[in-house]
Amino acid sequence: MLGIIRDYRKLEKSILNLICAEFFIQLINASFLSIQLIYMQKCGYSDYESAGFVSFRFLGVLLFALPLGLFIKSRSIKPFFYLSCLTVPLTALMIIYATWNHLDGLLYIAQFLWGISFTFIQIPIMPYILRNAKKETQTEAIALSYSTYSFAGIISGLLIYVLNTINPLLFDEKLILEIIAISGFASAYFIHRAKMVDHVKMESKTKHSYSLKEYNWNLIFKSLFPTLIIAVGAGLTIPFISIFFFNVHHLDTNHFSIISSAAAVLVAMAAILVPKVKREIGYKIAIPTTQFFAVLALVLLATTQLYSQMHIAIYIAVGCFMLRQPLMNMAGPMTSDIVMNYVGHKNREIVSALTAAIWSGSWFVSSIIFKVLRERDIPYVEVFLITALLYGIGVVMYYFLILDYNKRERLGMIIDDKVD
Secondary structure, three states: OHHHHHHHHOOOHHHHHHHHHHHHHHHHHHHHHHHHHHHHHHOOOOHHHHHHHHHHHHHHHHHHHHHHHHHHOOOOOHHHHHHHHHHHHHHHHHHHHHHHOOOHHHHHHHHHHHHHHHHHHHOOHHHHHHHHOOHHHHHHHHHHHHHHHHHHHHHHHHHHHHHHHHOOOOOOHHHHHHHHHHHHHHHHHHHHHHOOOOOOOHHHOOOOOOOHHHOOHHHHHHHHHHHHHHHHHHHOOHHHHHHHHHHHOOOOHHHHHHHHHHHHHHHHHHHHOHHHHHHHOOHHHHHHHHHHHHHHHHHHHHHHHHHOOOOHHHHHHHHHHHHHHHHHHHHHHHHHHHHHHHHOHHHHHHHHHHHHHHHHHHHHHHHHHHHHHHHOOOOHHHHHHHHHHHHHHHHHHHHHHHHHHHHHHHOOOOOOOOOO
16 A cells, blocks of 8 residues: 555645645535435426536536647646636535525526536546656556545535534535535635646647647547447436435435445445556456446346345445445546547547547536436336446457557557657
8 A cells, every 4th residue: 555655645736736726626516416416306396307407517518628739739738727716616605606596597597607617627538647747656646536536426425414414404515515615715716736848749849730630540549439328328327326215215415425435435445456456467358357346236226126125225335335435537538548548648638638538528428418318218228228228338348459459559550649
């Protein structure tokens, strides 16, 4: 463990400060994912109505991700980080206000703007790390960036639980979300401390090309197809897991938040261990194995609805949720590391943008599908099993991608082309 900590201490201070800023943005993201739908349901919105509103967040990312990915290529990224640190908390506060007052038009707009605001840090951060992190700490930087959501989930879950337990009437979902949204402004302080020196490719500084022909679309398609399959499935489950526990197993805000926090601890530990896993067993074994057991846990979780009246069902559901979270999220930094090196530096910005667009676009479509299914009273178990099926297909596709990656690496086609 001390060796792992020493590896992370080698990271550049600018990257560490950037990751601290990302943490505060993810704090808002994690808290909203945890209790926003419960808050909306208590304000009188049904689960399928809430899905319709939340889908506009993903629509914002979908429409803005690709243009932003093209724009940031060979440009300094720091201004976009500042923009995200200001607009994400502001739009989060707008969502809370609009929900409380049932201002549906404003709620659609706020969700849409929040999605756009989130792209300002979500898309540039990976290209920035790959431009500026030393080769020997690149995997650690990616893993730590991915783990910010987990650490944010830990802190937000504990904060929600403690405040709601102390005084549930005062610290209701509305006030808790407001407190966390305001804390998101702290991210701007860490961006200011970062003192970034962005290593932009020298030959591109005076020429900003927006031509799509310069990208290797064969590599890009092969690298992102598994992500597309998994993202569609994830969109049917991840945003709605809180109301699954709320409606099926009757877990209220404080109980679900502490479970989410505990799961986030396991996710963070798993993410931190990714570099060691890479060195010890390699991605060819690690990625399919972790995702296979994650899919199995999701199936067991979903089927607890079939016997939810039994006392043991809630314990099985919580146990499967706690197991699924670290296993599935552990694959994130591993697959990103492979994909970014697989496509090469000329395709990284566009791949980062397309990844965000795929996830948000898929979640937008999946949210609409979830809304339609729930309007027709399709049970959660059937919806979640569709996710498990798509996950399974995605796991197989990732395995074939890893085989191709290893083949290209043996042939010398995977090179270290980071800018010095």
